[in-house]
Amino acid sequence: MTQQNAAPFSQLDYMLERKRRRTRLVTKDGRCNIEYGNIKYSTHFAFLVDFWTTFVEIRWRFVLFIFIASFTLSWFIFGLLWYWIARSNGDLGWQEPPSDHNSCVENVVGLTTAFLYSLETQTTIGYGGRAITAECPSAVALIIIQSLLGAVINCFMCGIILSKISLPKKRAKTVTFSEMAVISPRNGSLCLSIRVANLRKTLMIGSQIYGKLLRTTTTPDGETIIMDQVNIDFLVDAGKDNLFFVTPLTLHHVIDKSSPFFDMAVDTLHDKEFELVVFLDGTAESTSSSFQVRTSFIPQEIMWGYNFLPIISRSKEGKYRVDFSNFSKVVPVATSHCAYCYHNIKGHHLHSREGHDNPGFEVIEIDNPPNVTKL
Structure with a gap:
């Protein structure tokens, strides 16, 4: 009986999860869930004008196809x-x-040998079996034209x-929320x-x-605004701008009367x-390239009455240690059940409660708790 009742609930959870993914504008890994429709055909030429950005942003499979096709087609x-x-000069077999007879290109006697000479010329291989002569100015x-064009393609x-x-954006893969x-x-x-944590040193x-x-x-006029954007300010213990992002940081948004929460x-x-x-906008120290990391949270991914476990400690040797096993793990703390109560009702600042449970995370013990240092 228990197994029969478990199936509908698992199916319902699966459908709810699919609905959340469809309605999410920004996925957890930072991709934007948006598509464009009814674009005028004339605007497609803008992508051709900005051909460099178009080639950089297309997928690897298309880049490899263009790579192979451009060289093979030019050789042919x-x-x-x-x-x-060779045919105009009567060199063919x-x-x-x-x-x-004085040939324009030695040992080019057919289409196959002409293709091989084209390949050897553009790739500067020069096996020595085929070579140009001074007999034909057109050759x-x-x-000269093929050498210049081959250098441009390369x-x-x-x-x-x-x-x-x-x-x-590859550097952004090493920053996680x-x-x-x-x-x-x-x-x-x-x-x-x-x-948030920077996985690189x-x-x-x-x-x-x-x-x-x-x-x-x-x-008030009855107009519905989809995706109305409200600014959310975040602070960290180390400041707001020019962060010393050498260890994982905890971002804090103060829920006051001006906060939408x-x-x-x-x-x-x-x-x-x-x-x-x-x-999170930043510049990589090793490459000096700017990048942006994005993620999103929906109401089901916000836990009320919980706090993150500390993950930074110092070893006996004096080195700072970051335990990423506790990165997303939380522990319940005494929290008022609403923001209004916290600010306006006396005694609700430390209202004892168990928090809103999330079975996806568990609390674990941390070694040497006296040496734990919070950031």
């Missing part, structure tokens, strides 16, 4: 031109040239591949907290953190419809 086209020059002009394709390999956000008291204020220069709350609102409570939070998008 110039092979046809070399075949045409089926033309039966006399023994004292001299053609080898530079262009190498630049595209190098640009795709060194894209700043916590899976959940928490709401709990901190330093005399009720705060919404998010944890190289620093991020000029890091800035900010957020946008996306929600659907209705104006002020009218929410523990029992109404998950009934709201909004999306909190968090941005």
